[in-house]
Amino acid sequence: MANIHQFDVVVVGAGGAGLTAGLYASRTAKTAVISKLYPTRSHTGAAQGGIGAALGNLEEDRPEWHTYDTVKGSDYLGDQDAIEFMCNEAPQIVYELEHMGLPFDRTPDGRIAQRPFGGHTNNVTGKPVRRACHAADRTGHMILQTLYQQCLKNNVNFFDEFQVVDVLIENGKAAGVVALEIATSELHVFHAKAVIFATGGHGRIWEITSNAYALTGDGIAVALRRGVPAEDMEFFQFHPTGIYKLGILITEGVRGEGGVLINDKGERFMEKYAPKVKDLASRDVVSRSIYLEIREGRGINGSNYVYLDVRPETVNKYAALDGRTNPDGSPYTVTGEQILQKLPDIIDFCRTYLGVDPVTQPMPIQPTAHYAMGGIPTNMYGEVVIDEKNTVMPGLYAAGECACVSVHGANRLGTNSLLDIVVFGKYAGIKAAEYANGADFTPLPADPDGFARQQFDRLRNNQGNENVFQISQEMKREMFDNMGVFRTAETMTHALNKIHELQERAKHIKLTDTGKVFNTELLNAWELTNLLDLAEVTTVSALARQESRGGHAREDFPKRDDVNWLKHTLAWKQNGKVTLGYKPVVITKYQPKERVY
């Protein structure tokens, strides 16, 4: 029999969303946070450039502008009620983070400093606006540290290095989760009135990715196995500027500070694709532009990368051409020292991994798999909704990258993920605690850890000679080649066939580690089953959608089709088969129109 724990609220995942949820829930309810990593290892800590909020500390800005930019950035697939809610909440939550001690950079008058970011504009002039609140280029690191510290201060119960493996649903309500203690391989049942999933993304499906090894989509996969659908999985963001071959992210803040993208002919090619905001267009637009340049032979030396150039002479040249000014109206210029001060981590990454100094040399970059717009469907209070009619599943919540509210629609704007995790983490925490305080425990099913135990017994006792690493490599390569920035029915069908083949082969994985203590091979094998399931759901959802919108760009259907496809995809996986449904997009103030940057 497994170890049984009882809490009012159990949060799964300890990144920005999980810690915010844990912090708010713990104020009124007995709360545990379980995480497969030590909380400070979570990938929120890798977020660099900033968190978006219309504080207007350096120039005029308004939450309505932030709302419109986000709707437009989403290619009109975001739900406008939720987007408006998030952007209106943004200034308050940023002030709350500051009150918790977050060390934001400061303006000369002592306020939170802000920088421009892709897709964020002054809606009157159409020019980039300073909306991203930042702490050097480690804003996510500071958010993660600050939230963890506040959770310690508030005596939140942590279960570190516990891997969630199942969610318990009884009589249509959440009853808890099952987790594997990594140090011992023992299963633990967390009996709870409310469960909040905040398990992050699943970028590890792709070969070139900015995502941590840990980002294997566990929450979405576990929920899928229990009949909860996944929404809009075909929309996955490829960030334009990953370090060539490694995929490590180079923040959009580099372009916010004046960096430009340059092709083999030395041209600033974004002028062609986004005449107004150029290098600060939305990420989907910039990634596609890079691909097109490479395809037409204008990658550096004919290869599959371009340059991101933030050398002061380059920045100053193009800032003068653009007529960019400081808040006081003087011409915008930078020195090498200022670049170093504003982007210390980026410079460190480039020096370490490339031997390139961005102050004196351009950086080789290529698009990198970065962010899941799709995930577990929720409403704006973090409540999980399980069908076309948005029926709430009592007691189940999700927040952050694993959730789909949907505020990012078909393409997320930079700085909106850090905002998403704290706004929706907060409301999921508050709502889950409220719910728990008015509800009784749903009785646990008989043999609560049975389903989890079966999965792990099967992995331990498989017969065959397949290898976790090999299957994983084949999946990543296939998905990057055929389910990447551009897709066609042919490439996606190829990918789907390959995924099915790999799912079969994964049933014959042979493990060499038979131990119970930190059996990371066993965990990697289980995570691979999650990645394969999500790769399948992503590909099936993408094949069905016969249009191009945001992060889903089809060469055989190059135009957006609002008549037939202005709707969210829902994908279920049951009895080994993926089925699809659709639900309408919430449109309040902004009717869809052509998207031009």
Next chain:
Amino acid sequence: MQVTLKIFRYRPEVDKTFHYETYTLEAAETDRVLDVLERVKGELDGSLSFRRSCAHGVCGSDAVRINGRNMLACKTLIRDVGDKITVEPLLGLKVIKDLIVDMEPFFDNYKKILPYFINDSPLPADGKERLQSPEERARFDETTKCILCAACTTSCPSFWASDQYYGPAALVTAHRFIFDSRDEAAAERLHILAETDGLARCHTAYNCTLACPREIHITKAIGELKLATITGKVG
């Protein structure tokens, strides 16, 4: 190029004591040591166990000893350490399995120094941010970089002697709050640092500063704390 890895192995369910195993494989000089560890695990021996997550030096999971020095495996390239590479677990913390050590004493020490922002004064009336000048913010910038990887603490001879010593990482966090103009608990923290297992155990070996993958000048930060405990002044 061909790389030879000598890796510390200990599986508690099988081994009475530790031993080293040697693996040889082809690698590029720009590969990370973590890439090579992943390939050993993936292609040669699935039972090799280590922690890792972000793979680019910001999460702090994969601090290990490489050729005798504490480093992050993901931030160390083959060309930095050569083609003969010895990888061992951090010193001063109990080995659980292979390269995985018990991190609990490390985090217990972190928790001793009140590692969270404290300010019980009323918030600004407009509900907005507390003001802080760029100069005040710069005062503690460096110590905000810490990723709690434990490379510093486990390179410290005083910590090897006693894991009751808070260790450099906890002191770095103390510095981050004590020198933050908005925080109000400097006196309380300085009192904690003045205990036997606090600052007095730092004998300025400088190992921590050399080990820090975030290039924090830890010994300098500890020096500033020592001065503050003597003068009672923070600035």
